[in-house]
Amino acid sequence: MIAQAIFIIILGAAIYLFAKNAGKIRRNILLGKDTDRSDQPAVRWKVMAKIALGQTKMVKRPVAAVMHFFIYIGFIIINLEVLEIMIDGIFGSHRIFAHPLGGLYGLLIGGFEGLAVLVLIACVVFLCRRNIVHLKRFTGTEMTAWPKSDANYILITEILLMTAFLTMNAADYKLQLLHFEHYVKAGSFPISSLIAPLLPNRSGALVILERVCWWFHIVGILIFLNYLPYSKHFHILLAFPNTYYSNLNKKGKFTNMASVTNEVKAMLDPSFVPENTGEPARFGVxxxxxxxWKNLMEAYTCTECGRCTSVCPANITGKLLSPRKIMMDTRDRITEVGNNLDKHGKDYDDGKTLLDNYITREELWACTTCNACVEACPVNINPLEIITEMRRYIVMEESQAPASLNNMFGNVENNGAPWKYSQADRFNWSNPS
Structure with a gap:
């Protein structure tokens, strides 16, 4: 009864803390401006099933795709075993699903163990890729000590959790062979039975080992759950809504501000009566x-995998721009704004902005708007939208732009085209004489 009470307290505290921290992230996301992403629900479900569930954009890098698939499937299916552990912890039972499921239970446990081994292999491979092979896309100015450590912490945690799971099963298997107390014959242990000979033969030591691994496994999972809101691995949860609310327009289509569009229409047609869209608080970002809110959701969904930056032509040629940094900076800034809101209230101004304090103008103007980063992202994140909206602010609010753009703006205004030639001279090239 004491163990049950302790477990219920730990479980309740873990759920409460996770809900509280996840609620803060939801609040932070909703600090963004409203945008309608409710159209074409059938298409959206299809996109989510294809990209988040089916992980179709991962296959462009086959090694990473296979290893990530092992972890992904293991995470989903092994959680069925976690459900049994939680029920056992609450009611003081032991392998409560063994009797009702009969022979199917053995197949499930065997499958769980196979997946646990695949997860272990994948995590070791990922650790080697990051810390021994040193893949280039895992480096960059934005990949400071914390982002690198965050990835390693998760991989090491998963290795420890899977090791504890297999060791728990091995001890349980050996206790079943000894017919010790409530450790009745339940399940099939194709992997952990190979570990069993390495364990002590004394039933008392086996019980302690099985219980220690049981507690470590389930408490470790609850700690992992509460670590997610502080980690890039929150994408485990947000990848699904993020892909559902994807931009369904063609990638080359840019948004226009309704207030600006109405002004242009009114200049071209004096009889035009614009709808009351309200005055924009600001042109651009x-x-x-x-x-x-979708931009902010994408910031929290970013996995920091670096696929966007690795295909960015500006970054490849040595320019300062990194699409991954754009998303990380956005996430850091909205988290800072949320923390200020909690500490100082809604009217507090810390004197910082995303532009200049986090993202430099040199980064923004290095972008070629080629959409390579958008195409490469495995969960449909769009750094380009943030970049273009910040450029819009610089041009429309501050009237600042690189000299080459200012020349183009002047030519468009005076000549009706980006080139410096007058309209009368445009066709001169067609007459070589």
């Missing part, structure tokens, strides 16, 4: 609260 200066700080994170000028972004939409």
């Amino acid at each position: 200066k700080d994170v609260t000028d972004l939409t």
